[in-house]
Amino acid sequence: MTRSTALNGKSGAARVAVVAAGIISPLGCGLAETLASLQAARDCITPVTRFSVDRCRCKTAGQVPDGRVVVERNGRRGQRLHRASHMMITALEEALTQDRQFEPDLTVVGTTSGGMSYGEDYYRALHRHDDLRRSPTWIANYPPQKAVIDAQEAFGISAPCEVIANACASGTNAIGHAFDCVRSGRYERVLAGGYDALSELVFVGFDSLQASTPEKCRPFDRHRTGMVLGEGAAILALENFEAARARDAAILAEIIGYGISTDNFHLTQPNPSGSGARQAMERALKSARLAADAVDYINAHGTATPLNDATEGKAIGQLFGRVPVSSTKSMMGHSLGAAGAVEAIVCLLALQHQFLPPNINFRAPDEDADLNIVANESQPASVRTVLSNSFGFGGTNASILIQQFKT
């Protein structure tokens, strides 16, 4: 409160630096493994092992191997934490290792389902009259804010938390809102990110909608048949640019724009005109005071469902023409509330290492969308400004713009 009060009243919009980042996803644990997977165009989709999918259409997902998730800390208490908490702890640990001085004034994190599998354990045991001795643990560790608080506690952070559940746009909304908070001068340092762990309820939900595919995930491909789910956690440490410079913090990139729109067309379907997606991207550009032709790469929402890719593709084509586009969900699945944050880190790596992340499993372009897809292999490129999109159920659309920082 003190720091934000001190910053109030500063005139003009502050620049917003990314000073640290951490990630765990099917692509790997940490920035280095993630980069290697992206550059190698690794397909990290595997058969689902966490629950039975025998009677589902889709049988695959992007999963974080158990051995990478479990964090041996906090003793017995740590064993009670949900897998989502462990993923958040892992991501936050990497970010804080990069910048040990970073003390957030606020934490903004997106999720769609919190510790859902604990809710499933509890209801299943209740329904089947099974052993309910663990139910207090399941119930206490199920709420969506728990993973965020657990991660903060693990590192002695006591910042207030805002947990956004805007479906699949949650992660980008969290970063976008955190960006607004720093840019407006209300806060100096904000942790932002997203997390979600695979759960049966959500997996079967997407299967019931026939949104997930029994085949390969092929975003923007003419013969795409749907998405595959994923999981993960990612955290970015955002800081007032001048404050970061003053303490000689390493600046990984700058967030320069954020756009949000609400598409009132349907609870699960985007407006076929692409207007909601387009509005979010336009608002991000406006917020950054940037022309569309300044964007060098777009990390698309690209779920590979026929409807999403058609509308997003239309909006991208109208606004950006032939700018390189890829959906990295093809490699790791759709991690829902984590996706926006995971993909922001993909963009960060693209800016730092000057390459275009690939859209794998791509065979044939969609006749209805004239897009420049980064097909199947990563490509070296000069990348200065990137756009990352996330669109979700309920018609929530979010876009952020990230720019390379050069000393």
Add this chain to the structure above:
Amino acid sequence: MSLGIAGMGWITPLGAGIDLVWDRLLRGEEAHAEKIAGQCDGQSYTVFRVPESVLASLAPHPRLRRVSLISRFAAAAGLEALANARVKLDLKIAGRTALIFAISNGGVIYTKRFYRDIIESGPQAASPLLFPETVFNAPASHLAAILGITGATYTLVGDGAVGLVAMRMAEEVMANVAIDYCLVVGAEEVDWLLCDAYRRWRLLRSEAPVEPFSEIAKGMILSEGAGAILLARGGPLKIESTHAGRYYRKRTDAETVLKQILSELIEAENDFVIASANGTFVDQAECRALSRLVPEALVYTVKPALGESVGAGGLWQIIVASQALRHEELPPLLHAPAETRLRIPTIRMSVRNARAAIVLSCGLNQQIAGLRLALDG
């Protein structure tokens, strides 16, 4: 930046509508407690529900045909807040209005039904109609569609403090000069499954009433409904200060965190406090913090009358604070202990000298937040 309350909407187990519910609270009425049966082990639970007659009176809308109760509550409260403010969301105003939704347990009734079908009959029985309604932001999406809001819509999740966290976020969103209004809505629906969970967590009371600030925490009664607050730039009721909130690690730490937040919100001795005491461990934490830091302040909690509505609870508290400031009186605190360290309104009591109200929300799952509300001028 000065934000004011332009309008409010309220749907509760004691009825719907700001004036109606307020009158009933002033008269010392409490919601009717009813029993609902669990479906797994024959257990029954006491809850405060929104009466059928109130549900029947809610305005229909095509978008609300198959939705969960929580979405219907939210729509009713949101529409009342706009009507109360005499704001009509045409295309231009809707484009300059943000929506922030506070939620805790979400659409639990549909979520339970959806998962029960999976357990009983397998994934092929899962309903594609139910699944979208299980998503946390479904109620916000319905409300945004009904109101025509095309800009920022956020659903915030958390415990009982989430309503106040949403108010803080609204203030952050309104730092953007392109936003003229922000509608903050909190909603919750009650179900036996939630009751069972809170019972296993040892936070639930089997029978009414809720006894606030009791030395022995006997538990809470869950309730349902929604509260909505339309924030504008200015207005007679001003949000003077929102606290970003903190979290407590252990229940025994809640008092310390409450004191920290309270000390940053206290301004004058004649402020009164709308607390979140609900019959659980929260009560004694609040009691100790309040008696230490504001021993002369009148303290009221609406939860004995309306129950614990978790995601909606914080919004209900703000509505109570606003009404008390506006009407210069507090309702009687129901079922309070005969002896307490707090100054409590045992009967309807004047707060004519109060300039401001502090609202404190201590959630059951580690979050605490607060704000100060005042009559402008």
